[in-house]
Amino acid sequence: MIRPATLHRLAYPRVSSNSLARCRAIPKRALSSTSPTYLNEHLPKSTSPIVSNPHFFNSVTPDGSGIPTYRVLDGSGKVLEGAEVPEVSEEMAVKMYENMLLLPTLDNVLYNVQRQGKISFYMTSHGEEATIIGSAAALDNQDEVLGQYREMGVLLWRGFTLDNVMAQCFGTEEDISGKGRQMPVHFGSPAHHFHTISSPLATQIPQAAGVAYALKRDPERRGKNVAACYFGEGAASEGDFHAGLLLASTLPSPTVFIARNNGFAISTPSSEQFFGDGIAARGPGYGIHTIRVDGNDILAVLDATRKARELSLRDGRATLIECMSYRVGHHSTSDDSFAYRPRSEVEDRKRIDNPTLRFRLWLEGRGWWSEEKEKECKERLKRDVMKSFKRAEGVKRCEVGELFGDVYAGEEPWMQREQRAELASLLRKYGKVWGPWKKELGKFRNEGEDLMGKA
Amino acid sequence: MNSRLLLSRFGASLSAARRPAARLPRHALPAIRRYATSEQHTMTVREALNLAMEEEMTRDENVFILGEEVARYNGAYKVTKGLMDKFGEKRVVDTPITEMGFAGIAVGAAFQGLRPICEFMTFNFAMQAIDQIVNSAGKTYYMSGGNVPCPVVFRGPNGAASGVAAQHSHDYAAWYGSIPGLKVVSPWSAEDCKGLLKSAIRDPNPVVFLENEMLYGVSFPMSQEAMSADFLLPIGKAKVEKEGSDVTIVAHSKMVTHSLEAAEELAKEGIKAEVINLRSIRPLDIDTIIKSVKKTNRLVVVEGGFPMFGVGSEICAQIVESEAFDYLDAPVERVTGADVPTPYATNLETLAFPDTPLITKIL
Numbered sequence: 001m002i003r004p005a006t007l008h009r010l011a012y013p014r015v016s017s018n019s020l021a022r023c024r025a026i027p028k029r030a031l032s033s034t035s036p037t038y039l040n041e042h043l044p045k046s047t048s049p050i051v052s053n054p055h056f057f058n059s060v061t062p063d064g065s066g067i068p069t070y071r072v073l074d075g076s077g078k079v080l081e082g083a084e085v086p087e088v089s090e091e092m093a094v095k096m097y098e099n100m101l102l103l104p105t106l107d108n109v110l111y112n113v114q115r116q117g118k119i120s121f122y123m124t125s126h127g128e129e130a131t132i133i134g135s136a137a138a139l140d141n142q143d144e145v146l147g148q149y150r151e152m153g154v155l156l157w158r159g160f161t162l163d164n165v166m167a168q169c170f171g172t173e174e175d176i177s178g179k180g181r182q183m184p185v186h187f188g189s190p191a192h193h194f195h196t197i198s199s200p201l202a203t204q205i206p207q208a209a210g211v212a213y214a215l216k217r218d219p220e221r222r223g224k225n226v227a228a229c230y231f232g233e234g235a236a237s238e239g240d241f242h243a244g245l246l247l248a249s250t251l252p253s254p255t256v257f258i259a260r261n262n263g264f265a266i267s268t269p270s271s272e273q274f275f276g277d278g279i280a281a282r283g284p285g286y287g288i289h290t291i292r293v294d295g296n297d298i299l300a301v302l303d304a305t306r307k308a309r310e311l312s313l314r315d316g317r318a319t320l321i322e323c324m325s326y327r328v329g330h331h332s333t334s335d336d337s338f339a340y341r342p343r344s345e346v347e348d349r350k351r352i353d354n355p356t357l358r359f360r361l362w363l364e365g366r367g368w369w370s371e372e373k374e375k376e377c378k379e380r381l382k383r384d385v386m387k388s389f390k391r392a393e394g395v396k397r398c399e400v401g402e403l404f405g406d407v408y409a410g411e412e413p414w415m416q417r418e419q420r421a422e423l424a425s426l427l428r429k430y431g432k433v434w435g436p437w438k439k440e441l442g443k444f445r446n447e448g449e450d451l452m453g454k455a
Numbered sequence: 456m457n458s459r460l461l462l463s464r465f466g467a468s469l470s471a472a473r474r475p476a477a478r479l480p481r482h483a484l485p486a487i488r489r490y491a492t493s494e495q496h497t498m499t500v501r502e503a504l505n506l507a508m509e510e511e512m513t514r515d516e517n518v519f520i521l522g523e524e525v526a527r528y529n530g531a532y533k534v535t536k537g538l539m540d541k542f543g544e545k546r547v548v549d550t551p552i553t554e555m556g557f558a559g560i561a562v563g564a565a566f567q568g569l570r571p572i573c574e575f576m577t578f579n580f581a582m583q584a585i586d587q588i589v590n591s592a593g594k595t596y597y598m599s600g601g602n603v604p605c606p607v608v609f610r611g612p613n614g615a616a617s618g619v620a621a622q623h624s625h626d627y628a629a630w631y632g633s634i635p636g637l638k639v640v641s642p643w644s645a646e647d648c649k650g651l652l653k654s655a656i657r658d659p660n661p662v663v664f665l666e667n668e669m670l671y672g673v674s675f676p677m678s679q680e681a682m683s684a685d686f687l688l689p690i691g692k693a694k695v696e697k698e699g700s701d702v703t704i705v706a707h708s709k710m711v712t713h714s715l716e717a718a719e720e721l722a723k724e725g726i727k728a729e730v731i732n733l734r735s736i737r738p739l740d741i742d743t744i745i746k747s748v749k750k751t752n753r754l755v756v757v758e759g760g761f762p763m764f765g766v767g768s769e770i771c772a773q774i775v776e777s778e779a780f781d782y783l784d785a786p787v788e789r790v791t792g793a794d795v796p797t798p799y800a801t802n803l804e805t806l807a808f809p810d811t812p813l814i815t816k817i818l
Contacts, residue, residue, distance in 0.1 A: 144567065179600035188599050195566060196599040200590050206559025207591065213560060214567035217519075217545070227563075243556030250551055251560070406601035407635050409659035413691060413738035415635070 030057060030064030059277065060284045067280045069324055070304055071294040075353055077361025086303035090368050095157075096137050096298060097363055098377055100129040100356045103153050105381045106162070107329070109389055110169055110184070114333045118393070119169050121184045125150050127296075127328030128262055130355035133157060134301030135228070135258050135323070138309060143256075144211050144227045146195045146204035149185055150260065151230050158192045162384055166392035173398045173445045179406070180398055202235040205244030205257070209318070212253035216316060226254045226312045228305075233322075234265020236279045245286040248318035255318045256308045257288075260295065262327035267340040283320035295323030296355035299362070325355070397443055399450040400427070424451035496682055501671040503645035504534050504610075507652035508572060510684045512542050515570060518656055521548040521557055522574030522611075531576045532612065532671055558584030558609070562591045562661075565607040570656060575611035578627045578665060585630075592661035593636035608655045613641070613665035614708060614759045615808055621796035624804075626760035628707065631663040632736040632769070638690050639736035641665040643711040645675035647734055650688030658690060665736075667708045691738035695747070699729035702753040702818060705744055705770060707733035710757040710809060717814035728818065736766060744770060745779040752784040755818060757809055762791040790817055 038050040061067060072083045079085055088096075107124035114122040125132055132153035141158050145151070152165065164176060168187055171180030177188045178196065188196025195211070198204060208229030215221045235241060236259055248255045259279040263270050276282070283290025289311050293304040301323055308319035326349050330337045337346070363369035400423070404416045430437050431448050441448040498506070512518045519542075524531060526539040526549040539547040550557040554575065561573035575581040581588065592605045614626035631639045638660050642648045648666070655662035680686055696711060697718050706714040711732045718728035729747050733740070748754050754774060756767035767789035774780060774787060793807040 178598050181598050190602050196595055196603055198591055200586055203591050206556045207563030210560035210563025211567045214564045214569045240555055243553040246551055247556040247560050406597045409596055409604045
């Protein structure tokens with residue numbers, strides 16, 4: 001995360017991150033050395049030059065400083081001196097901005113809906129709108145996305161409808177992600193090239209390397225599509241992260257790894273999550289082209305992701321982007337973050353460095369956005385979200401028998417058939433005569449008749 | 456239950472001294488030709504597995520193999536021998552030594568439409584990847600509402616080998632057998648291996664394919680039918696290897712060898728044992744066992760795993776819950792590995808698993 005003091009600095013900022021504060025307490029040892037080098041001598045299986053001085057190093061930058069953070073727009077929406085604005089049309093910029101507004105609109109409604117007990121769980125994207133929408137806009141819509149769970153914005157960008165979102169969160173029969181078999185926000189849609197979200201952390205990272213390997217094997221998509229893999233800086237502590245990056249770099253496979261460093265792994269601040277220079281420092285360890293970017297600057301994220309994608313496609317190899325942002329919302333509806341961070345820190349952050357406001361100021365500077373448009377857009381989005389939410393409340397669940405479906409593809413084994421038959425016989429006996437069951441069956445499509453048969 | 460298990464175990468230890476030649480050297484398990492018809496090919500389990508993969512890779516371009524040293528080194532147990540030369544490095548992929556990494560690659564590639572065969576050097580090491588196998592491969596088809604199938608085969612040696620101590624000797628049939636969404640196969644003969652591995656590769660579901668290191672070099676007869684490139688055995692069906700009327704012995708993997716040998720011994724005393732080769736752990740072919748128990752009225756389950764919550768326990772429970780219970784003339788008996796981490800000392804290790812004399816004695 002970026003310190004407020006650095007936000008209005010026009011010069012290219014050096015890394016200045018609370019999460020890295022602890023590392024800076026120890027002076028970094030640079031790799032460069034003044035000792036004599038014996039260039040013609042090597043050890044077996046090594047191209048490492050031989051030197052005569054013992055020299056430890058603890059940095060991936062030549063001078064031992066922290067890894068810099070790439071930024072295009074400052075906190076007031078002005079382009080940094082020397083920065084190049086990535087190519088973006090008015091239409092695309094406005095679409096990006098509207099998606100940045102849509103995310104919190106949806107988040108606010110669904111967060112409150114969870115608080116009312118109408119859905120079991122929810123996770124907001126507050127504070128990470130620029131990271132999510134900026135990267136989504138840079139990807140080709142056919143690129144395979146493997147998300148962690150806070151990437152609903154990628155799906156929205158690709159045309160996943162509000163009704164699709166509501167159907168998944170409410171687990172209705174219209175849920176195209178999983179027939180109501182997943183917790184809210186665990187989206188998935190083959191049509192949108194978005195792989196089903198998996199709750200165990202970081203499993204998507206090696207899987208992304210496998211997906212990209214399959215893309216590379218496919219003559220139709222080789223050199224055209226990458227696998228884009230999102231994860232938080234907390235997930236990067238899992239063994240899967242290291243395994244995934246290692247395998248993507250050795251196979252190799254065209255995978256764009258996008259680390260959302262939002263400062264917190266649930267309650268654990270990133271300063272306790274790692275001692276080194278963030279996630280970016282790990283990329284070169286795996287021979288992966290790496291960049292750290294200001295995750296609250298949508299133009300920087302857009303540009304970095306586009307360039308990473310190009311590199312991955314050109315070389316058929318992995319790239320890593322570390323997006324620095326701040327999780328303004330709680331981890332999930334199961335979390336109250338004010339137990340471990342002061343409310344004022346969050347309020348300050350929202351005020352000082354709002355990624356949406358930053359982009360809006362830039363848009364307004366170009367004459368692409370205005371107060372009237374802002375008002376009209378927010379009202380329209382809220383109306384659309386509320387309409388979709390109210391509609392979803394009245395939609396039934398899948399048929400009861402779906403409980404046993406899709407355990408296996410192909411011919412159904414006896415275990416599922418037997419269980420379905422057992423439930424059917426119980427429903428035939430009690431489904432229409434015992435109040436609680438009768439009432440519950442009313443929530444399902446065809447009210448249990450798929451198992452009981454018609455009355 | 457416990458008393459019987461303990462008795463079996465101590466019974467084995469106590470009788471061990473009195474049967475010095477009872478145990479065959481492990482590398483010299485005899486080729487089993489007894490149940491074959493004449494003029495047949497023979498093939499080792501290793502060759503059968505290799506042939507199954509070769510045929511399926513020829514048939515379907517999407518099939519590929521990955522794992523530690525499966526390509527240039529031909530596999531730690533040479534099961535993938537020659538495949539890299541035939542299909543190239545893109546379809547036989549050496550990976551770094553990270554089980555969760557290459558299992559994750561396999562799962563991701565399967566999600567994306569390929570048909571990976573993921574070799575573990577042994578299933579003991581697959582513990583480092585079990586989240587990918589259980590939570591990702593096993594559950595995604597269901598949780599994605601049928602959107603995302605995961606046609607992957609996880610294969611490698613499982614269970615006790617010889618002199619490799621507890622961390623290389625675990626039988627995981629019961630672990631994977633308890634997961635809805637996985638299919639689990641534990642083949643015995645060369646025919647089993649060829650027909651079942653080919654079916655596993657073609658199956659749209661994740662299949663855990665549990666081989667046995669001690670059987671890799673054992674030759675079995677191969678029927679004309681089994682030599683065909685179209686030879687498939689159905690997953691979820693057991694095979695009655697030997698018919699009998701007095702007692703049913705159910706076994707899988709290497710324990711089928713011992714059970715058949717025990718049945719031969721018993722035949723000398725006029726006892727006709729029926730031996731069922733389970734072939735599949737999940738789906739479990741309980742119908743074949745029920746049918747047999749109704750005929751023989753006695754059931755003994757033999758496995759190389761631990762006794763508690765094992766494959767034998769599950770079979771026992773399902774029989775007790777079925778109509779076969781009323782046909783039983785005696786309690787169901789489980790013959791299993793000892794309830795200790797597998798000993799390293801050869802003499803203790805030998806006593807820790809069922810063998811032919813022990814099965815014969817219990818029967």
